[in-house]
């Protein structure tokens with residue numbers, strides 16, 4: 001009888017405890033919704049997150065993807081080129097390094113600044129020259145994200161093909177081993193985890209401009225920015241690259 005009493009009491013606490021958890025879950029949004037936890041940390045995958053250290057510099061990925069293995073990664077340069085080429089990580093290291101500070105501005109309000117190191121697009125053009133009819137490059141990324149940049153945008157003095165961020169190799173989150181930084185265009189024109197660069201003869205819509213209201217050109221427009229390092233306090237921006245802060 002006493003054993004039964006203890007059991008029911010225990011079961012009572014179990015039920016009320018369960019109810020409390022359930023109610024808390026209903027009142028407080030699930031961690032996934034508030035991005036308190038990076039579910040990809042310590043796994044073979046990366047994906048969109050704003051958790052932990054990424055609070056200072058958000059991570060966007062179209063869909064979760066397996067981390068890139070540097071031993072097997074290659075970059076394919078093809079499409080409308082005189083000479084298709086395939087590069088390995090070793091090949092990237094042979095290019096002359098160039099660094100610049102710039103702010104990455106996501107069209108969804110936030111922005112953050114970093115030092116980016118890489119090489120100019122001209123290095124790739126030397127290996128795989130575009131045919132006369134090519135006007136731009138369609139980037140194919142490891143998460144199946146696609147984005148287009150005109151040859152003019154790629155040849156711009158502020159545009160870099162980036163291998164390092166803040167003097168360390170790109171993390172998987174920020175697009176290891178190769179990404180574009182084009183600071184006068186919104187973040188969605190800065191493809192990460194690049195696998196293939198295809199020369200094309202027309203302006204091509206990327207993943208976001210295909211499904212959302214975002215322009216295929218992606219030049220930063222005058223408006224309001226919410227820089228993460230400044231507690232997202234709103235700042236007016238004049239359009240184009242953000243140089244003021």
Ligand SMILES: Nc1nc2c(c(=O)[nH]1)N[C@H]1C(S)=C(S)[C@@H](COP(=O)(O)O)O[C@H]1N2
Nearest residue numbers: 058059060061062106141145187188190192
């Ligand atoms: N492969 C890939 N690159 C991508 C994206 C993506 O979803 N997949 N998102 C873009 C967007 S919308 C932004 S704002 C920037 C964010 O860069 P970060 O994740 O390094 O902060 O990456 C861009 N490059």
Ligand SMILES: [Mo]
Nearest residue numbers: 106107187188
């Ligand atoms: Mo973005």
